[in-house]
Amino acid sequence: MTGLRYVYAVCRPFGTPLQAQLTGVAGDPPRLVPHHDLVAVVSHVPEDDFAEEPLRAHLEDLDWLTAVARAHQGVIDALTTVTTPLPLRLGTVFRDDSGVRSMIEEREENFLRRLDRLEGRVEWGVKVFLEPQNEPEQASAPEPAAMSGRDYLRRRRQQTRSREDQWQRAETFATRLHGTLAEFAEDSRLHAPQNPTLSGARGRNVLNAAYLVPRAESEQFVEQVDRTKDDVPGLRVELTGPWAAYSFAGEENTGEEGS
Numbered sequence: 001m002t003g004l005r006y007v008y009a010v011c012r013p014f015g016t017p018l019q020a021q022l023t024g025v026a027g028d029p030p031r032l033v034p035h036h037d038l039v040a041v042v043s044h045v046p047e048d049d050f051a052e053e054p055l056r057a058h059l060e061d062l063d064w065l066t067a068v069a070r071a072h073q074g075v076i077d078a079l080t081t082v083t084t085p086l087p088l089r090l091g092t093v094f095r096d097d098s099g100v101r102s103m104i105e106e107r108e109e110n111f112l113r114r115l116d117r118l119e120g121r122v123e124w125g126v127k128v129f130l131e132p133q134n135e136p137e138q139a140s141a142p143e144p145a146a147m148s149g150r151d152y153l154r155r156r157r158q159q160t161r162s163r164e165d166q167w168q169r170a171e172t173f174a175t176r177l178h179g180t181l182a183e184f185a186e187d188s189r190l191h192a193p194q195n196p197t198l199s200g201a202r203g204r205n206v207l208n209a210a211y212l213v214p215r216a217e218s219e220q221f222v223e224q225v226d227r228t229k230d231d232v233p234g235l236r237v238e239l240t241g242p243w244a245a246y247s248f249a250g251e252e253n254t255g256e257e258g259s
Contacts, residue, residue: 003044009085122242129203174207185211
């Protein structure tokens with residue numbers, strides 16, 4: 001099959017085959033491009049969609065981008081079950097296998113160093129949300145018609161103080177939880193809070209963090225999170241994973257098309 005080469009990840013050679021029915025971006029099954037002590041996991045994609053200009057246009061199409069991201073993640077998830085992948089940025093494309101091998105050649109030492117660090121480790125995500133009924137932006141109850149100006153101001157001050165107390169409890173809990181989990185994990189990353197309009201998640205995101213954990217210690221990490229879930233009423237703790245270590249891969253490649 002002809003086409004450009006879409007690269008999902010770089011990893012060390014592995015003997016366990018990927019799922020027989022696994023397909024990647026644009027429906028093409030992933031395959032391996034070996035070079036020295038590394039392999040790139042790639043699939044063919046059509047130039048009409050993934051050459052520089054059409055790719056730039058497609059990145060503005062949320063539906064198209066979502067489908068590509070889902071297929072990309074499916075391949076990474078499959079790799080994570082058989083090896084430790086170093087995920088590359090979404091939309092990393094090269095002209096041919098030679099371009100892929102040249103990329104590995106140029107960055108081989110860097111790839112090997114990062115793979116050594118990530119070997120046998122996975123990423124867990126932990127988010128803390130202030131539930132909607134406790135959010136500062138919640139709609140206020142209708143004011144009594146006969147309320148005086150002084151009573152109105154007093155009530156507003158009480159509401160403001162209550163909201164500030166809720167935020168303080170949420171931030172204190174999130175800070176304490178992150179400190180506990182960061183001590184357990186080998187490394188951690190604090191990400192920007194999620195925008196609820198974009199994520200669709202219920203409530204206001206107080207903590208959005210990733211933790212690098214040895215796979216063999218994942219059960220203990222999950223138990224550590226579970227022990228905190230009911231500590232503060234009105235807060236929701238969400239755990240996701242295990243994932244490939246995206247937050248710790250240090251990938252800076254912009255995915256330029258090779259020649």
